[in-house]
Amino acid sequence: MIDLRILRESPDLVRASQIARGADPAIVDTILEADAQRRSSLAEFESLRARQKSIGKDVARAQGDEKARLLAETKEIAAQVKELNQAQSEAQERLNDLLFQVANIVEGAPSGGEADFIVLRHEGQPRDFAAEGFEPRDHLALGEGLKAIDTERGAKVSGSRFYYLTGIGARLELALLNAAVDQAVAAGFTPMITPTIVNPKIMRGTGFLGAHADEIYYLGADDQYLVGTSEVALAGYHSEEIVDLSNGPLRYAGWSACYRREAGSHGKDVRGIIRVHQFHKVEMFSYCTPADAQAEHQRLLAWEEEMLKKCDLPYRVIDTAAGDLGSSAARKFDCEAWLPTQERYLELTSTSNCTTFQARRLGVRERVEVDGRQETQTVATLNGTLATTRWIVAILENHQQADGSVRVPEGLRPYLGGLEVLEPTA
Known part of the structure; x- marks a missing residue:
């Protein structure tokens, strides 16, 4: 698997390697898009997960109607967290599948077949x-x-x-x-x-x-x-x-x-x-x-x-x-x-x-x-x-x-x- 950091920082290097191998360089942009989607999904999941932990402390201190409202919100957030966790897992899996399709970056080998x-x-x-x-x-x-x-x-x-x-x-x-x-x-x-x-x-x-x-x-x-x-x-x-x-x-x-x-x-x-x-x-x-x-x-x-x-x-x-x-x-x-x-x-x-x-x-x-x-x-x-x-x-x-x-x-x-x-x- 190639280094994702190199692909992010030097996408043209990976494109050139793909071209030298006779492979499709377009996969580089596909991976970058998948990486951006994965990071976005992960950030959204972690943000909501932090809110879930925070509201749990509020529930412990609340009473009456306020506690009931927070409990309902907690239940709603838990469902969203589960969905976002699944989404970010799927995004990570798709990114990994794409990375496994890219051959190693060529170092000094002549181009051609x-x-x-x-x-x-x-x-x-x-x-x-x-x-x-x-x-x-x-x-x-x-x-x-x-x-x-x-x-x-x-x-x-x-x-x-x-x-x-x-x-x-x-x-x-x-x-x-x-x-x-x-x-x-x-x-x-x-x-x-x-x-x-x-x-x-x-x-x-x-x-x-x-x-x-x-x-x-x-x-x-x-x-x-x-x-x-x-x-x-x-x-x-x-x-x-x-x-x-x-x-x-x-x-x-x-x-x-x-x-x-x-x-x-x-x-x-x-x-x-x-x-x-x-x-x-x-x-x-x-x-x-x-x-x-x-x-x-x-x-x-x-x-x-x-x-x-x-x-x-x-x-x-x-x-x-x-x-x-x-x-x-x-x-x-x-x-x-x-x-x-x-x-x-x-x-x-x-x-x-x-x-x-x-x-x-x-x-x-x-x-x-x-x-x-x-x-x-x-x-x-x-x-x-x-x-x-x-x-x-x-x-x-x-x-x-x-x-x-x-x-x-x-x-x-x-x-x-x-x-x-x-x-x-x-």
Whole structure:
């Protein structure tokens, strides 16, 4: 939820953010009108409530006809107070509903849609397979040769976009995720195994029940949701709490299964394990002071890049356009690895600065000193991918050899017992 005070004081800032996202700026005026109505209703209620309390004292002192008159007035006022209380409650509810429809205020992201990102830099050099004298295989062909990926039986058991990771495939995913956890711990993160089913309040609070709600699996019998990222559970971890940030950000690394319906992606990345309904991920999540959020965002990006370099993957970093941001993100950087067989870049990580948007919805605050007195303020939240199942796609394709074997990146070898090459199975 955006800060209502900012919307009141700088409505043009919010309008500009809406326009940059390709959203309707007219909602700003609708909210301002609803806010004015709420404040008017509240003032009227409080004025009459004060009169109700005052007249109660007069009744106690009055006698005879005067007391009867005051009692009649008290009854009339009580009915009006009840009506005004209902009116101001409804006005507050309408205002809240409108505020929940506004995405976070964009901070520095380029305007435009999915194709309007800005490339910040390239890291690493894609291999020239033609110069090496062979045509690269795609990740599924390599995975099947290694007996690492089985999509046929995944579809038989669970349907399209499901798969098994078998043998070295399962070991490779565990190696990748354990390497990510070790790196996170070394950077001061607390590792967490998080719930993958959350209640509507937490899902809504993190901003995932907006425009992309159709991506989420809903468990109607229980009124619960399957998460698409441990970000949801980690954001809810300190909901309705006052946290202590005096020693710096609170950082968590969540390992979880993730579930996505992939609604609207029919015919897109249907081969292999690029776009699937279930996968594993290690996600960084940070609670910090609003003033430190931009710097923390850069730190999360640096940790993502450190992990990519452990896997020796050529990649680029992009500044995602405003129209392609999730509703909670004020800015997002993606790291995309080169995919040789498709000659394109594939997103492997993203890191988002959600400023105070999620924490305001979820009631996460910190204590601060203002003019010598203690107050509370909403904290900032940020998230960033450290490793997912999808990384296997880039690892297999970028490190393949002519005979169908795959070189293990040096950064993962300690997690595979020192194994240097994954060999095809006859």
